[in-house]
Amino acid sequence: MEQTTLRRKLSPLLKKVNKPGRYIGGEYNQIIKNDDLTDVRFAFAFPDLYEIGMSYVGMQILYNLLNHTEGVACERVFAPAGDMEAAMRKEGIPLFSLETCRDVRDFSILGFTLQYEMSYTNILNMLDLAGIPLLAEERTEDDPLVVGGGPCAYNPEPLAAFFDLFLIGDGESLLPAICRLRRETNSREEFLRAACRLDGVYVPSFYRVRYHEDGRIAGFEKLYDEAPDRVLRAFVQDLDKAPYPEKPLVPLIEVAQDRAVVETFRGCTRGCRFCQAGMIYRPVREREPETVQHLAAAQLANTGQEELSLLSLSTSDYSRFQSMTTSLIDMCSREDVSLSLPSLRLDSFNVEVLHRIQQYKKSGLTFAPEAGTQRMRDVINKNITEEDIFGAVRQAIRLGWKKIKLYFMMGLPGETLDDLAGIAEIAQKIMEISREENGPGKGRFTLNISVSNFVPKPFTPFQWVGQDEDFYEKHDFLREKLKIKGVQFNYHDSPVSTLEAVFARGDRRTADLLLAAYEAGCRFDSWSEDFRWDKWQEAMARSGIDPAFYATRQRDPSEILPWDLIDCGVSKAYLLREYEKSQQGATTRDCRSGCTGCGINRHVVCPLDGTMLQMQKEKENSHGEL
Amino acid sequence: MANFEICFSKEGDIKYISHLDVMRMFRRAFKRAGLDLVYSNGFNPHPKLSIAAPLPLGFTSTDEWMDVETKEDFRADKLKQALQQEMPVGITILEVRAKELQPNKANPMLAARVTAAKYMIAADLPEQTLAKIQQDTAEQFLAQEHIFVEKRQKKKKTMQKVDIRSKIRSLLLHRVDDKLFLSTLLSTGSASNLNPSLLLHAFLAWLDPGTEPLDVEIMRRKLYFDA
Numbered sequence: 001m002e003q004t005t006l007r008r009k010l011s012p013l014l015k016k017v018n019k020p021g022r023y024i025g026g027e028y029n030q031i032i033k034n035d036d037l038t039d040v041r042f043a044f045a046f047p048d049l050y051e052i053g054m055s056y057v058g059m060q061i062l063y064n065l066l067n068h069t070e071g072v073a074c075e076r077v078f079a080p081a082g083d084m085e086a087a088m089r090k091e092g093i094p095l096f097s098l099e100t101c102r103d104v105r106d107f108s109i110l111g112f113t114l115q116y117e118m119s120y121t122n123i124l125n126m127l128d129l130a131g132i133p134l135l136a137e138e139r140t141e142d143d144p145l146v147v148g149g150g151p152c153a154y155n156p157e158p159l160a161a162f163f164d165l166f167l168i169g170d171g172e173s174l175l176p177a178i179c180r181l182r183r184e185t186n187s188r189e190e191f192l193r194a195a196c197r198l199d200g201v202y203v204p205s206f207y208r209v210r211y212h213e214d215g216r217i218a219g220f221e222k223l224y225d226e227a228p229d230r231v232l233r234a235f236v237q238d239l240d241k242a243p244y245p246e247k248p249l250v251p252l253i254e255v256a257q258d259r260a261v262v263e264t265f266r267g268c269t270r271g272c273r274f275c276q277a278g279m280i281y282r283p284v285r286e287r288e289p290e291t292v293q294h295l296a297a298a299q300l301a302n303t304g305q306e307e308l309s310l311l312s313l314s315t316s317d318y319s320r321f322q323s324m325t326t327s328l329i330d331m332c333s334r335e336d337v338s339l340s341l342p343s344l345r346l347d348s349f350n351v352e353v354l355h356r357i358q359q360y361k362k363s364g365l366t367f368a369p370e371a372g373t374q375r376m377r378d379v380i381n382k383n384i385t386e387e388d389i390f391g392a393v394r395q396a397i398r399l400g401w402k403k404i405k406l407y408f409m410m411g412l413p414g415e416t417l418d419d420l421a422g423i424a425e426i427a428q429k430i431m432e433i434s435r436e437e438n439g440p441g442k443g444r445f446t447l448n449i450s451v452s453n454f455v456p457k458p459f460t461p462f463q464w465v466g467q468d469e470d471f472y473e474k475h476d477f478l479r480e481k482l483k484i485k486g487v488q489f490n491y492h493d494s495p496v497s498t499l500e501a502v503f504a505r506g507d508r509r510t511a512d513l514l515l516a517a518y519e520a521g522c523r524f525d526s527w528s529e530d531f532r533w534d535k536w537q538e539a540m541a542r543s544g545i546d547p548a549f550y551a552t553r554q555r556d557p558s559e560i561l562p563w564d565l566i567d568c569g570v571s572k573a574y575l576l577r578e579y580e581k582s583q584q585g586a587t588t589r590d591c592r593s594g595c596t597g598c599g600i601n602r603h604v605v606c607p608l609d610g611t612m613l614q615m616q617k618e619k620e621n622s623h624g625e626l
Numbered sequence: 627m628a629n630f631e632i633c634f635s636k637e638g639d640i641k642y643i644s645h646l647d648v649m650r651m652f653r654r655a656f657k658r659a660g661l662d663l664v665y666s667n668g669f670n671p672h673p674k675l676s677i678a679a680p681l682p683l684g685f686t687s688t689d690e691w692m693d694v695e696t697k698e699d700f701r702a703d704k705l706k707q708a709l710q711q712e713m714p715v716g717i718t719i720l721e722v723r724a725k726e727l728q729p730n731k732a733n734p735m736l737a738a739r740v741t742a743a744k745y746m747i748a749a750d751l752p753e754q755t756l757a758k759i760q761q762d763t764a765e766q767f768l769a770q771e772h773i774f775v776e777k778r779q780k781k782k783k784t785m786q787k788v789d790i791r792s793k794i795r796s797l798l799l800h801r802v803d804d805k806l807f808l809s810t811l812l813s814t815g816s817a818s819n820l821n822p823s824l825l826l827h828a829f830l831a832w833l834d835p836g837t838e839p840l841d842v843e844i845m846r847r848k849l850y851f852d853a
Contacts, residue, residue, distance in 0.1 A: 012841055015684055020642035024714050028654070105690065250654060252643045252714065304654030304712070336657075 021253035022050035025098030029249040033073035043107040045077040055257035062244035076100035095130040104130040110144040114152035117503035118526040124518040155458040155563040158506040160204035200234025210242035217560040239285035240592030246298035259307035260299035266314040276457040283606035368407040372422025405448040411468030424481035453497035461578035465555035501551035507562035513545035571599030628699040629725035645680035655712035664696040678736035687846035742850040743814040745822040750840040793820035796832030
C-alpha cells in the first residue's frame with residue numbers, strides 16, 4: 001500500500017484506539033534517511049507492544065548502527081495492540097513502520113528480535129498483518145527477507161519454518177554485512193547462499209532434520225553443500241570500539257523503561273548453571289571507564305533523560321566498578337539525574353553505594369539468591385552464602401530500606417521440599433532481622449518473595465534436564481510456608497512455564513503447535529490478561545505436539561539436540577562437565593580467578609587473565625602435537 | 627531565578643500524546659537545551675513547569691500556555707529559540723514572555739487564572755443530520771434552560787447527569803459540504819470546566835437523537851485568562 005493511502009486510512013483509526021501515541025513515531029532523535037540515498041530498507045520488528053520494545057536497549061543499538069550505515073535505512077515496527085489490530089484488519093491497513101508509515105512489505109529485510117519464547121505468536125501475527133507468507137518456502141522475490149536474532153535465536157528451530165535466516169551472536173558487525181550482501185545479490189537464493197558463509201548466519205532451509213521413530217533427532221542433513229556443518233556465532237571482539245548510541249530515541253509516551261542506558265560490559269564470569277545469558281554472551285568484554293562516562297554524558301545531553309542506568313549481566317562485576325560509579329554519581333548529582341544500578345550481586349554488593357545514590361528516595365531493594373538452601377545454591381553454582389544474604393539485608397534495613405524483594409527459582413534440578421522450605425526460612429529470618437533492627441512496633445517493613453518456575457535453556461549445563469512436573473503442588477506448599485506477616489509471595493503461572501520450556505528446547509516440529517495456537521487466536525501470550533491456556537491446549541490436541549516430550553523429558557547427553565547445529569562458542573564438553581558437577585553438588589569458581597575451560601577462547605580472545613594463561617598452556621600443548 | 631510564560635501549539639500526530647506526556651517532553655527539552663528549571667523543595671522534587679489547562683488527548687491547539695521557573699535569567703527571545711530547537715515535530719513555540727514578578731497569591735500562575743477556551747469542532751455528519759441545521763439552530767439550542775449530559779465520574783466510574791448550559795458561553799454553526807463546524811467558547815479552569823466533546827455530544831443528541839459523527843476534529847483556538 002502507498003504511504004499516502006496508508007496515512008489517510010490510518011488517521012481516523014488513531015482517534016478510536018487506546019494509546020494512539022504508540023503508532024505515530026516522531027520521537028526526538030528519530031532518524032529518517034533520505035529515500036534517494038537508501039537502497040536497503042531494514043524494518044526492525046519488536047514482537048510486542050511499543051512500550052515494551054522501546055525499553056529494549058538492543059533496539060537502540062541496532063537502530064543507531066544501521067542508520068549510520070551508508071545506504072541503509074532502519075525503521076521500527078511493533079506489534080499493534082488487540083484493538084489496533086482489529087481496526088487495521090477491518091480497514092485493510094497492513095503492518096507499517098513508525099518512521100515513514102511505510103508498508104512493511106516494501107522493506108528489503110524484516111528483522112525480528114527474539115527476546116522471549118512467549119512472543120512467538122505475535123511474530124506470526126505481524127507477518128500476517130504485513131501480508132507476508134508465514135512459511136519461508138512460500139515467499140517470493142517480492143517479499144522482504146525475514147530475519148531473526150537475539151537470545152532465542154540460539155535455538156531457532158521452533159521458528160525455522162517461518163524465517164529465511166537467523167543471525168546468531170553479536171549483531172554489531174553482522175547486520176551491516178547482511179545489508180551489504182542484500183544489496184550485492186540479485187535473488188533470495190543467491191543472497192542466502194552467500195550469507196551462510198558468514199559466521200553467525202543460519203539458513204534453516206539449507207538443512208533437513210531426520211528423526212528416530214521415538215521422536216528424538218537422528219541427524220541433520222545438509223541440502224546445500226557449502227553451508228557450514230555448524231554455525232558459529234558472531235563475535236564482537238572489541239566492545240569498547242563497537243558503535244553505541246549517543247542519541248537514543250526519546251519516547252513521547254510512557255514506556256516500561258525510559259532512561260539513558262549505557263552498556264558497561266557484555267558477558268559474565270560467574271557460571272551460574274541455569275543462566276543462558278551467562279553462557280551465550282561470553283567472553284566478558286568491557287567498555288573502558290572513559291567510554292562509559294562519555295556515552296553517559298552524551299546520552300544525557302542528547303535526550304534530557306532524568307535517569308541513567310547501567311546495563312550488563314552483573315553491574316558490580318565491572319572491573320573498575322568503584323571508580324566508575326564514583327564519577328557517575330558526581331556527574332548525575334551535577335545534572336539533577338538519578339542513577340540506577342540494577343543487577344548488583346549480593347556478595348560483591350556495596351549497599352553503601354546504593355544508599356548514597358538513593359538517599360531519601362529509597363525504592364525497593366532487590367536480591368536474587370535464586371535458591372533456598374546452600375545445597376541447592378551449590379547445585380546451580382550461585383556462589384552466595386546465607387551470611388551474604390543476611391549481612392546485606394541487615395545493612396540495608398539499617399540504612400532505612402522498608403521494602404526488599406528476593407528472587408528465587410523453583411523446580412531446580414534435584415530440588416526437594418527442604419530446599420523450598422529454605423526459602424521460607426530465609427524469609428522468616430529476614431523478618432526477624434527487621435524486628436531486631438527496627439524494634440517492635442516500628443513495622444511497615446515488607447518482604448516480597450518472588451518465585452519463578454525453572455525453565456531449562458539451551459546452551460546451559462541444565463540443557464538436558466527435564467522440567468519439574470509438580471509446580472502446582474510446590475506452589476501450594478510454598479504458599480502455606482510463606483504465610484508470614486509482612487511477607488508477600490508471588491509466583492509465575494505454570495502453563496506459561498511449560499510453553500516456555502517447549503519452545504526454548506523445541507525442534508522444528510513444534511512449529512505446528514505454534515501455528516495451531518496462532519490460528520486459534522493466541523496473541524501476547526506473555527501478558528497474563530491475554531494468555532489463553534484453553535486455546536493452547538486446543539492447539540496441542542490439533543497439532544499432536546506432546547509438551548512433555550520437550551518440557552519434562554530428561555534427555556541423555558548422547559542425544560542429538562535441536563540446537564546442536566549452532567555453536568555458541570562454549571563447548572558441549574564444558575556444559576556436560578558442569579552438569580555432572582552439579583549432580584555432585586560441586587561448585588565451579590568464577591573464571592576471573594582462573595579459567596574454567598568453557599572453550600570460548602577457541603574462537604575469540606578471552607580478555608581475562610586466567611584464560612590467557614590457559615590459552616598459553618593450550619598453545620604449548622598444540623605445538624607439541626603439531 | 628526567572629519566570630516565564632510560554633505559548634505553544636500542538637498540531638498533527640503529536641495530538642495523540644497526553645497532557646502528562648507533553649509535560650515530560652518539555653522537562654526533557656529544557657534539560658537538553660541546558661535551561662535548568664528550578665525544582666520544588668520537599669520529599670519528591672519536581673521541576674517548576676505548569677501547563678495552564680490540560681489539553682485532552684486527540685485535540686490540537688494553537689494556543690497552549692505554561693508557566694516555568696528557570697534557575698538563570700535568559701532573554702525571552704533566546705529562550706524561545708533554544709527551546710524550539712528541542713521540540714518534536716508538531717510543537718511550535720509561539721511566544722515567550724518574561725514575567726516581572728514571581729507567582730504568588732496576588733499574582734497567581736496561569737493555571738489559576740484560566741477562565742475560558744475557544745474551540746473549533748469539525749464534525750463529519752450524515753446528510754440527514756446536517757439537513758436539520760437552520761439559521762437559528764444554535765440560538766434555539768442555547769435557549770434551553772438546562773442542557774443535561776451524562777458524564778463519567780472519574781473516581782466512582784459511574785455516569786452522572788450534569789447541566790452544562792451555564793458553561794457554554796457562545797456557539798456558532800457553519801456548514802461546509804458534509805462537515806459541520808462549531809465554534810464555541812466554553813468555561814475552562816478549576817472553577818468551571820467543560821470538555822468540547824461533551825458539548826458536541828449534547829448538541830447532536832438534541833439536534834438528531836441517535837446520530838453519530840463519522841469523524842470529529844477538535845482544535846483549541848484560544849485560552850482566556852483573568853487579568
